[in-house]
Amino acid sequence: MKIGIRLHDTIPGTLEQRLEYVRGQGFACAHLALSKTLPDFEMKDAPEKLAVPGFAEEIRGAFDRTEMSCAVLGCYLNLTHPSGEEREKTREIYYAHLAFARKMGAWMVGSETPVHPESPLAKDATSSEEAFRFFLDQLRPVVRRAEEEGVTLAIEPVYSHIVSTPERAERMLEEIRSDRLRIILDAVNLLGPGNLARRDEVLAEAMRRLGDRVALLHMKDYRCLPDGSMPAMACGEGEMDYRALMTFARERDLSMTLENTAPENAAQARMFLIRS
Numbered sequence: 001m002k003i004g005i006r007l008h009d010t011i012p013g014t015l016e017q018r019l020e021y022v023r024g025q026g027f028a029c030a031h032l033a034l035s036k037t038l039p040d041f042e043m044k045d046a047p048e049k050l051a052v053p054g055f056a057e058e059i060r061g062a063f064d065r066t067e068m069s070c071a072v073l074g075c076y077l078n079l080t081h082p083s084g085e086e087r088e089k090t091r092e093i094y095y096a097h098l099a100f101a102r103k104m105g106a107w108m109v110g111s112e113t114p115v116h117p118e119s120p121l122a123k124d125a126t127s128s129e130e131a132f133r134f135f136l137d138q139l140r141p142v143v144r145r146a147e148e149e150g151v152t153l154a155i156e157p158v159y160s161h162i163v164s165t166p167e168r169a170e171r172m173l174e175e176i177r178s179d180r181l182r183i184i185l186d187a188v189n190l191l192g193p194g195n196l197a198r199r200d201e202v203l204a205e206a207m208r209r210l211g212d213r214v215a216l217l218h219m220k221d222y223r224c225l226p227d228g229s230m231p232a233m234a235c236g237e238g239e240m241d242y243r244a245l246m247t248f249a250r251e252r253d254l255s256m257t258l259e260n261t262a263p264e265n266a267a268q269a270r271m272f273l274i275r276s
Contacts (some may be wrong), residue, residue, distance in 0.1 A: 001256040002268050004029030004071045006131040008036035009261045015059065019066040025267040032059075032106070033074035041075065043093060045064035049097040056103030063105070071216060071257050072107040072154070072184070073097055080162070081137040082119045087138060091189055094142045098149045110184050113163040126164035135162045136175055148181040154215045156184040157206075159192035164188070166206040173213055183210050186218035186259075193228055200244070207248050214256075217249055217256035219273060234261040236272035246276045255268055 005032045007018045015037060018082060022030060034041045039048060050120075063070055075097040077090050081099065097109050113135055115125035125131040139155075146153040157169040169183055187203050195202050221238035222230045233244065250254060261269050 001253050002028040002069065002259040004031060004199040004255065005266055006031040006033065006257060006259055007260060008033055010265050010266065016060050016062040016066060019062055019068050020131045022067050023068055024183060024219035026270055029069040029071040029255060029257065030076060031072040032070050046093045050100040050131055056100050060104040070104065070106040071206055071255055072108055073101045073225050074110050076110065078114050080119055080121065081116045086252050091142060095145050098146050098151045098153065101151045102149045108154045108182065109156050110156060112156045112158055113161040114175065115162055125162050126160060126210065126265065129145040131162050136172065140176060143176055143178050143181050147178060152180050152182050152215055154182045154184045156186055156188045156189060156218065163186055166209045170209040183213055184216050185210060185214045188220050188222045196224060203244060212252065214245060214254060217245065217254055218259050220259040232260040235269040242276040244272060246273060
């Protein structure tokens with residue numbers, strides 16, 4: 001079990017400087033969001049930039065020299081834009097990330113399932129069968145490309161997204177049967193005002209339904225405020241109970257990356273999880 005961190009949550013600097021810093025804090029792997037880590041990288045330019053000869057080898061070299069692994073290459077773009085042209089552009093960005101992940105040695109490409117706010121599917125997208133089926137149609141070609149590249153695509157269920165529950169995540173995996181489609185389990189992202197009172201039940205259902213199809217854990221904390229909001233924060237600073245999740249991780253030798261940390265509390269959050 002390795003514990004890592006999002007590189008854009010750490011100190012400013014070059015990719016290698018960030019990797020050296022988090023390795024010094026005790027982390028063994030990292031989540032790399034190129035557009036949030038490299039100052040001259042924009043997602044719209046990904047198909048061209050990720051195909052530049054030597055770029056993947058340059059990124060891989062930075063990880064190798066610091067003895068770090070890339071746990072996730074982030075590509076958290078919306079596949080449900082109402083415009084077919086925009087959806088095609090987005091798919092091309094996903095294809096580029098999958099090819100790049102193979103070349104640079106990332107364990108997986110990570111994504112989520114938001115619905116575009118201008119889409120006619122936006123209303124009730126978290127429960128609508130129409131939205132779910134539309135998303136699956138957009139996901140299928142991306143999964144096919146992941147199979148061709150030999151790279152894992154890992155989807156992160158989120159309470160307010162189309163794949164909003166453990167049950168929907170399980171259905172997605174069953175309908176698109178592929179060894180290259182897996183789950184990133186972020187327990188806090190499965191929680192919201194409608195199910196927070198059943199937190200432990202929701203997390204137990206996620207672990208039961210998704211089990212060995214979970215490729216990685218994302219770990220953060222939350223606090224429920226009087227206005228009903230649930231701001232996210234570093235592990236150990238809120239109300240989350242990690243004991244069942246850490247048992248789940250240890251039993252399956254699952255690695256994890258921390259979210260919503262800052263340089264001054266990241267190492268403390270890592271130690272909090274180790275002791276949980």
